[in-house]
Amino acid sequence: MSENHILEKIRLGGQSELGMIYEQYRIEFMQWLMREYHCSDDDSKDIYQVSILIFYDNVKSGKLEHLVSTIKTYLFGIGKNVAKENMRKARKNTPINQEKWLKEYLIDESANPVEDDLFGIAKKALGKLGHPCEKLIELFYYEKKSMDEIKTLLNYKNAETAKNQKCKCMARLRKLFEQEIGKPTLSTTLL
Amino acid sequence: MNNQENDIELIERYFDNELSASESEALRQRLTNDPDLKKKFDQEKLLISAIRYNAINNNLQYLKEVEGKLGRVEKPQTSGNWYLYAAAACITLLIVAAIVLWPSQRSTDDLYADYFEPFPNVFQPTLRTERVADLRTEAFGAYEAENYDRAAALFTQLNEEQSDAGILMLLGNANLVIGKPELAQQNFNDLLAKYDELDIPAKWFLSLCHLKTGDTDKARVLLKDVQQSQSPYAAKAKALLDKLE
Numbered sequence: 166m167s168e169n170h171i172l173e174k175i176r177l178g179g180q181s182e183l184g185m186i187y188e189q190y191r192i193e194f195m196q197w198l199m200r201e202y203h204c205s206d207d208d209s210k211d212i213y214q215v216s217i218l219i220f221y222d223n224v225k226s227g228k229l230e231h232l233v234s235t236i237k238t239y240l241f242g243i244g245k246n247v248a249k250e251n252m253r254k255a256r257k258n259t260p261i262n263q264e265k266w267l268k269e270y271l272i273d274e275s276a277n278p279v280e281d282d283l284f285g286i287a288k289k290a291l292g293k294l295g296h297p298c299e300k301l302i303e304l305f306y307y308e309k310k311s312m313d314e315i316k317t318l319l320n321y322k323n324a325e326t327a328k329n330q331k332c333k334c335m336a337r338l339r340k341l342f343e344q345e346i347g348k349p350t351l352s353t354t355l356l
Numbered sequence: 357m358n359n360q361e362n363d364i365e366l367i368e369r370y371f372d373n374e375l376s377a378s379e380s381e382a383l384r385q386r387l388t389n390d391p392d393l394k395k396k397f398d399q400e401k402l403l404i405s406a407i408r409y410n411a412i413n414n415n416l417q418y419l420k421e422v423e424g425k426l427g428r429v430e431k432p433q434t435s436g437n438w439y440l441y442a443a444a445a446c447i448t449l450l451i452v453a454a455i456v457l458w459p460s461q462r463s464t465d466d467l468y469a470d471y472f473e474p475f476p477n478v479f480q481p482t483l484r485t486e487r488v489a490d491l492r493t494e495a496f497g498a499y500e501a502e503n504y505d506r507a508a509a510l511f512t513q514l515n516e517e518q519s520d521a522g523i524l525m526l527l528g529n530a531n532l533v534i535g536k537p538e539l540a541q542q543n544f545n546d547l548l549a550k551y552d553e554l555d556i557p558a559k560w561f562l563s564l565c566h567l568k569t570g571d572t573d574k575a576r577v578l579l580k581d582v583q584q585s586q587s588p589y590a591a592k593a594k595a596l597l598d599k600l601e
């Protein structure tokens with residue numbers, strides 16, 4: 166299977182393809198981090214997981230459509246940047262903060278940085294959304310699946326029904342978010 | 357449908373890439389002077405960010421589960437800095453080569469032939485395991501004996517077992533000698549992506565790969581990088597760039 170076919174498989178697939186690619190380069194990547202950047206066992210794992218998720222996101226979002234080199238070269242290139250940036254930002258022996266990294270790398274905050282409080286409220290609202298809405302909007306906004314693919318994956322009658330359902334789910338999420346925002350915080354309750 | 361619902365639908369279509377270029381531009385214009393619309397727009401963006409973050413986090417937890425089922429990765433033994441000696445020897449060789457090169461207008465293939473000199477084997481490899489040690493000795497031996505076909509095959513195998521910057525450097529050189537510039541290109545790209553050492557020599561040889569394949573634009577970009585470096589390769593790169601111009 167050519168490297169571009171593997172990319173296509175990842176693009177069309179889900180977590181099992183993510184796991185497959187994770188296992189494929191795991192030992193070589195982690196040993197390379199330990200050797201080149203003197204990373205501990207745990208840091209190597211953390212950096213590798215962040216790198217794999219950035220790679221996966223680039224494939225899914227269409228940033229990486231065709232390789233000019235190999236998956237391995239591309240992946241190690243990401244790893245090199247993450248390791249170097251982490252060394253630059255963090256003090257020595259500070260473990261990598263994966264959640265912070267993923268938020269910085271994969272969530273577009275460049276134009277308008279997301280406030281932590283509001284982001285927390287949005288996450289809370291999302292937690293209340295339930296199935297199948299949560300899965301549907303994840304497939305659409307993260308996995309970048311088409312409505313046709315979503316129709317098949319979630320057993321909708323047709324793509325139009327899937328699209329209508331997605332709009333209803335987003336409307337529900339907006340409402341939940343507004344309800345959460347309207348709730349008094351602990352500090353205002355105590356006043 | 358009231359105006360508020362219209363606005364939300366418009367924003368949703370914007371984030372779903374369903375608006376035409378002119379509709380997107382009109383929305384962006386409105387955002388600059390309609391604070392209410394801007395608030396809705398930012399809220400939608402925040403919610404989509406939360407959806408993406410949630411999914412990424414689920415995948416991170418999934419990878420942690422996968423990791424938990426796999427065995428511990430052994431710490432690699434450190435290798436010696438033999439490639440630094442190799443780099444020094446190469447630089448010396450290049451300086452010597454510079455003396456005998458002539459400045460005339462030549463084809464890219466001729467220029468490649470003028471400037472390409474295989475990296476010398478001045479290695480004293482650190483032994484790891486018996487098997488790997490044998491492979492190393494054999495690979496370096498083949499390279500030194502100028503048996504580049506065999507060296508390329510052995511270095512390819514060695515690279516899979518215990519890659520390092522020096523192995524990639526010699527593998528790329530062997531592939532160049534046996535007329536496989538595309539493979540050599542991949543080796544030097546790997547070297548640049550994975551290691552901090554030998555960046556400038558790797559760029560130098562990568563530029564030669566591009567010369568060999570006739571891609572002078574890419575060769576120029578790399579040569580300009582090399583030219584700006586504080587390395588003995590800079591003068592070589594400048595001379596080659598001049599000839600390319």
